[in-house]
Amino acid sequence: MNKKDSFLVNRLKSVKYAFKGAYLLITTESSIKIQCVIGLIMTILGFYFKLSSTEWIIQILCIALIIAIEGINTAIEEVADFIHPEHHSKIGLIKDLAAGAVFIFAIAAVIVGCIIYFPKIF
């Protein structure tokens, strides 16, 4: 980013790079593609079961957060592979910790889904 550019131009460039990153995540990462498909299915279910405003807000946050955390996990994996492409126990630990963070939120999201949908289905 050019320091001579105005604040607004720099912000617009940042948005452009963020769009590029989101596009790359959605088009190249299989784990993100799966999360997007699950998010789409949950959105269709949300319309079918006529979620309340609060339920929509919680569901949208869960879908967005899981995709965002998965994206950060992917970025961490990329950094790890870049700085140390060979097998190393520390790289393994770093990747496991990042994957663990995704897993913790995924469990919470499944529980939230059960709390929202179980009373509507049963």
Ligand SMILES: Nc1ncnc2c1ncn2[C@@H]1O[C@H](COP(=O)(O)OP(=O)(O)OP(=O)(O)O)[C@@H](O)[C@H]1O
């Ligand atoms: N360079 C490495 N050194 C040591 N262990 C590694 C290394 N690369 C991967 N591992 C181990 O293999 C696991 C899977 O790593 P990988 O990079 O394939 O992530 P992944 O979860 O399969 O990727 P994705 O999120 O794209 O599906 C890591 O969590 C780690 O335990």
